[in-house]
Amino acid sequence: MDFAKHSSAQPPRPGDLLSTLSTPLPVIDEDVLASNIERVQSYMDSHGLAFRPHIKTHKIPSLARQQVEAGARGINCQKITEAEVFADAGFEDILITFNILGEQKLARLAALNERIADLKVVADSIVTVTGLAAYFTARKPLTVLVECDTGGGRCGVQTPDEAAALARGIVASRSLKFGGLMTYPKANTEAAVEHFFIATMAYLAVDGIDCAIRSNGGTPSLFNAHLVPTATEHRAGTYIYNDRSMVRAGHCALEDCAMHILATVVSRPTPERAILDAGSKALTSDLLGFGDYGLILEYPDARIVGLSEEHATVDLSRVDGIRPDIGERIRIVPNHTCVVSNLFDTMTFHREGVVTRVEAVAARGLVW
C-alpha cells in the first residue's frame, strides 16, 4: 500500500517512540492484543466451541491471521467488501452475517463463492433467499444460515417456527445449501438463545433437516458462551482490542484495552476546561450509554463532555490537584473501538511505547 498521499507525510516506522508521533493517533498494544486473542481462544477451546472472529473490529488481514493461528476456525465479515479483501488475503472460510440483496452485490457474492472454499451468508426472509437462489448453481451452492432474532431486536426471524419455515425454503433451492442457524443476541440472554436453537432444531428434525451450524455471537457476555451448549460456534469482534464498553460489561479489565487514542491538550481556555486534538473524527460520537466520549487514563476524573470534528471539550471540574497543561499528551480509552478503527487508513502497533508495525486498515472505506 502506498501510504503517502502527499509529499511531507511520513507514517510511523518500527522503532519510533509513540511519544514522538503526531496526535490524534490510535495505537494498539501488541502484548494486550496477543493476550486478548489467547484468552478468548483458550476459553473457546476449553468448551469445545469453534471460534469465528469478526474482522469488523480491525479490518486488517494480518490480525485475522493471528486469530486463526491461535485456533480460530474461519472469520466473520459484515460486508461483501470486507469479505473480498480477506479472500484476497487468503481466507477461505468466511461467514457474512448480513442479508445480501441487490443485483450488484449478488453478482459479486457469486464471484466470491467461486474463488474461496467455504462462503456462508445469512438470511431472515424469503425475499433474501429468493434473491440468493437466482445467483448460484447446484454445482457450487451457497451456504445460507437462517438469522434468528433471539431478543437482540435487530434482524432475524422472530420465532423458531418461522426459522424452520425459512430453512425449508433454503433446503428447497438447488442452488443453496442450508447451513444452520445464526443469532446476534443481547448480552446475558444465553437461555433465550439456547431455547431458540433447540426449538428450531426440533421442528427441523421432524423433516429430517440437519442443522449443522448453530452460530452464537457477541463479546459482552462472551465468557458465558458455554451456557448455550447447543451452539457449535461463537463469533466476536471487539474482544481483540476491547474498549470502555467491554470493561463496563464485565468482559475485561481496563488493562485489557489494547487500543488507546493518543491525544494532545491544545488549549486550556479556563481553569475547568481543556481542549484536546481528538474530536468526532478520531473518537466517533458513539456514546453506548456513557455520558461522555471516552476515558482519559491520566485523568480519570476528567470528562470528555463534547466533541466537535477535531476537538474534544474536557470538563476538569472534578479533577482535584494537578490538571493537564497545554502540550501535554494523554491517552484515551474509546467507548467503542470498532468504529474508531473505521476512521483511519492505518493502525499503529507498539510494544511498551515503541512502534512495532503499521498496518493498512485494508477493508475500510469501500462503498462499492
Added chain:
Amino acid sequence: MDFAKHSSAQPPRPGDLLSTLSTPLPVIDEDVLASNIERVQSYMDSHGLAFRPHIKTHKIPSLARQQVEAGARGINCQKITEAEVFADAGFEDILITFNILGEQKLARLAALNERIADLKVVADSIVTVTGLAAYFTARKPLTVLVECDTGGGRCGVQTPDEAAALARGIVASRSLKFGGLMTYPKANTEAAVEHFFIATMAYLAVDGIDCAIRSNGGTPSLFNAHLVPTATEHRAGTYIYNDRSMVRAGHCALEDCAMHILATVVSRPTPERAILDAGSKALTSDLLGFGDYGLILEYPDARIVGLSEEHATVDLSRVDGIRPDIGERIRIVPNHTCVVSNLFDTMTFHREGVVTRVEAVAARGLVW
C-alpha cells in the same frame, strides 16, 4: 488515485444510474451543490465580506476549486494533513484554525509555509505562540491570528484584554506576524462577536497594532454574518452540502441538502421494524440534539432509532399506510454531513440520478 483495493471492486462511473449502485452510498447532487455555493457566495459578495470555505466538510480539492472560482478568497483547514493535501492541489491561501503544538507538526508547518504564499494559523495561548515562534524565521514569518472565545465554549482567549495581550506577544516575535482575530461562535450571537472584535481592536489601537483580519465563522447563522460589520471574512464548511441540522437551524430547506445516503431495506423482522444497510459506519452516531440518526426522505414518519455498525433499526410505528418492503431503496438526509464525508474514501456525484463523477476524499484518514 488507485480506487481498487481488491480485484472485484468497481467504483461507480459517469453515466451509471444511482438506482443500480450498491448501498450504503453517500451521493451529492451537483445542482444543489452548485446552488449552495452560489447562494452563499452571493450573500457574502453583497455584503462585501470575504468568504473562506472550510474544506473539512468535503476534503476534496476539486470542490474547493469550485468554491474559489465562485469567488471565495482562500480556504480554511482544521489539520495540517488537510492543508498539505490542498497545498499539493495548488491552494496558496490557507488558514488552519487550530492551535498547532508538537515538534513533528511544527516542523511540517514550517515546511508548508515555505511552499505556499499565504499560510495562517491561530493561537489562544502563549504556549502555542512560543512553540510556533521557534520554527519560523523573520525571512518568511508565519501569520498568526488570535483565537477568541466569543461564547462558543471551545478554544479561545476569554476576554478582549487577553486577546490583546496575546496579540502583543505575537507582535513581539520576529518570526511571527500578527494577522488579526478569529472566532468560531455559537449560532445567533453576532452581537457578542462584534463586541469582542471591537473591544480587542480598541485595546490594540492604543499600541498602534493593526488587526487586519477579523475572521468570523459557522454555517448555522451564516446569513446573519453582516450583523458583524467589523468582520472582514466569514468561514463556513457545512453550507456546501447542508444537512438535517442546517435545516433545523433555518439555514436552508430540505431541498438544499446536497448529500443523501442511499440505503436498502434488508430486513422487515416485524410490522413495525425495518432494518437498513446503513449503520454508524455510514451515518456516524452524531445526534446533534436529534432523537434519531437521520431523516428518511421517502418515509418522513419513520424514525432511525438505533444504529449498529452496518445496520440501522427503523421504527415504523408512526408510518401510516404503505411501509417499506425488503429490497426497497431509500434516501437518508444525515444529521451531520461533515462526519459522513470522513467515513468514505470516495464521494459519488450525480445530476438527476446519473453519476457525473467520483472524487477521492483526498484529505481523510491521515494521521501523521
